[in-house]
Amino acid sequence: MTDGRELYLDYQATTPCDPAVVAAMMPWFAESFGNPHSADHALGRRAWDAGEQARAEVGALLGADAREIVFTSGATEVNNIAIKGAVRHLAARGDARRRVTTVATEHKCVLESVRDLAAEGFDPVVLPVAPDGRLDPGTLRAALAVPTLLVSIMAANNETGVLHDMAALAPIVRAAGALLHSDVAQAAGKVALDVRAMDLDLASVSAHKLYGPKGVGALYVRRRPRVRLAPLFSGGGQERGLRSGTLPTPLLVGFGAACRIARTVRVEEARRMAALRDGFLERMEEGVPGIVVNGSMAHRLPANLNLRFPDVRALDVIAHAPELCVSTGSACSSAELVPSYVLTAMGLRAEDAARSLRLAVGRYTSAADMDRAAAILCRAVADARRAERGAAARAAHDDTARTAECRI
Template identity: 45%
Template sequence: MVYLDYNATAPMRPEALEATLSALKSVGNASSMHHSGRGAAARVDVARRQLAELLGCSPGEIIFTSGATEANNLALRSAYARGGTLATTAVEHPAVLETARALTAGKPDTLVIAPVDSNGIADMGPIYEALRTRDVALISVMLANNETGVLADLADLADLAEAAHEAGALVHTDATQYVGRLPLDLADLDVDLLSLSAHKFGGPQGVGALFLRRGATLPHRPLMIGGGHERGWRAGTLNVAGIVGLGAAAEAARLNVRAESVRISGLRDRLEAGLHARVPGCQINGSSAPRLPGVTSITIPGVPADAVLAAMPNVAASDGSACSSGAPSPSHVLLAMGRTRDDADATVRFSLGYATTEEDVERAIETAADAVTQVRALMAATAAT
């Protein structure tokens, strides 16, 4: 199997797997005061520090969650509890976009959704207008799109954060696809909240975090109550093994992110060049915008993505977001970028990562090209009968 679906989930890094297994062999509730409990708590403290070092923040600004979906919900639901308007973009992950729509249901005037251009770059004009004319509670803008890999401009986001703070609004970013793949320093970004999931950068599934900047005036609205865990923000016994694995993955990513991003970017370019050469008519979505190093969203007009994926069972890729796979509607991201429904249904996403090799890329090019040829031939034969 050639695994090119890192945006869905990355293989666990060896360091994270070893740390997780070691923690699983230990016993102890991190909230208990006896020796075993203190040992578990110490492991959690180490992981919190490791993640803080990756993000450029204080360990005390990290709240561990079950993943980015929970972290996104915690951020949006808490901010909206004080009233006002939510502002976001048309290409956010459903964990943000659908949460915002659910919170503002029946009150459409309290939700602002900024459109994007053909490359997936958001027009922040409506958000700035909302800051001037409304009481905005929270702005949520993702750092890297999960389907196309298109990046937000960090300088523009910092400027938006400055304007938001002057207007009394908080700024949240869904950094699920960004963290561990490109260098990040929250000291420069100036957002108030940031969501992430461990399994996107080589940690275990089922664990993530919300960064909450010290001093941010966020109403205290935990999704789960029943204990004082995570400073009262998330009740429930800590997932020690998962958190330890997250920390180990964060440490490995921090040490290697710059070199990995350069190498993976080269592999992504090689993949795209090979597909362009072997698959006539293919188009790269967001190709004129800055993108994550390892992500390519490729549209092959007239060729259904699900048929292409079925024709290359030895290559793991995706026809969009893994969180939306099986959904009857086409990608909301591609539709927002102006693609037709047919083109959205003809789009395959390849996402590369730290363990991807040159051999993986060459095999993927050959296999994908052969798959498209097979599907086109079958479609032509079917049309002729």
């Protein structure tokens, strides 16, 4: 029996807006509604100032100067601008290099951006990861023996929560003379980030992954030494010509508020989430012997688990736990009836990947929630096993009956 309430543990797919974020946004929808690019009147200037304050807040979260932040519609657009914009600009300036390198476990918008460049004569290279989900520095070094324009390595994986060793990888990229881009959407607000200390040229972040609104993201573009990009589309030349379009002031204000809150609560929040996650894992290991965590446990976001069941499919478990909001992979891939490409890239067989699910605790998850989640999942595993045994028994009975009919 359950109390029927939905229990959300899919915080890597998206997060709810923090109430303080919603409160900050509300006046900018109907009261201070001016176009931030209308500098000739007070409402426009007020909206512009609010956007610039938000830009400073995003920069502060990333360790960047406000002038290095470019607003977009989200991380998917950012990743496209960063990767395609950088290599197209270099090629247009006569750079003879054609290799663009990324990692097999990247978000699809990174993988597809890199692969799309093949049609323009570039050489996409997708590097394998170790079984723990991390990129080996030796693998990267070998790939960069061929002159390379850009390398894209995410800070934290969106399915496994695994953290790449950027401190070891960035110097290899720098020594090879390539640009380094990192999708930090999953890491921002959850672990310490400093784009300068990480020696990044470009970085992508999304508001809705850190308790801000959907529909807005930001690109960090290094100023010194300056990184230049070709814009993806034409328009009014907003955002220093890199991303045309009227800035959505309410979303920017919400983004800025979310970043400000994240800087305030990140350390304590990470400690609390890790404790909730680790306690939940202990209960699951007791209730479902043989359960395994996919990916490095030592190098992982504090809120994330990617669990593999010993003998039942994750989709069957989820079907027996309708009150639990978890997923089998990234949100953009969860409707696909194929194993997670992230897990298969880590060396898991298709059937092992199919027995894996992702969950992540968040700002509004309580200890009682995790007790309830463990009970629900353990019960769902038992129910899925019974259903599977029943289906196998029925199939065996049907086979026996058909064999008997053939003998008559």
